Amino acid sequence: MASPRQRWVLASGNAGKLEEMRSLLAALDIELVAQTEFDVPDAEETGIAFVDNALIKARHAAALTGLPAIADDSGLAVDALNGAPGVYSARYAGTHGDDAANNAKLVAALEGLAPEQRGAAFHCCLVATRGASDPVPVIAHGVWRGRVLEAPRGDCGFGYDPLFWVDEENASAAEMGAARKNAISHRARAMRQLVEQLRGDDHNG
């Protein structure tokens, strides 16, 4: 008899991320439920590194739901700002999740810099934990390099996408469309690694 379909919690409150994670995880035969469906509040992101915060978020959701969980901690590291805003990307301008204010602050911080001085990388750390005290969480990391534009371009995506220019695509992350972004982004790269590890995982049934 086939085993029942597994349920996993997606430990994120970010609608843009959730949509991308769902489409990137479509290859796995598991039921994905957003943490908000269980009234799980946002975890406090006290970590120094992306992986710290991803672990915090995954364990938090697993502890409150009793289900295995997948979390994403991500952000933009700008070369000219020595890697800032980094893990503080979501609260760069002060208010958590205020994309417009964060983008405006980034544009101002890089004012006057030439294109070759505007390099940046999106990072995505994904963590899958089978429970709140899983001693062997699965960890993956993806990086996507680009340049920060002087002004936003495009309407797709979320966060810093309108400011993130990708030379090889001749488009910003907000212009290339979801399918293309999900083929090449930091999150796509991390998710491919995560799925590969979960597939080869005895504990995953």
Ligand SMILES: O=c1nc[nH]c2c1ncn2[C@H]1C[C@H](O)[C@@H](COP(=O)(O)OP(=O)(O)OP(=O)(O)O)O1
């Ligand atoms: O593909 C992306 N395209 C554009 N911007 C992005 C992307 N990936 C991360 N970002 C930005 C959004 C946010 O400013 C920060 C993530 O912060 P981060 O704490 O991981 O997420 P969050 O607080 O929005 O949701 P949650 O913690 O509930 O998953 O980096």
Ligand SMILES: [Mg+2]
């Ligand atoms: Mg967050």
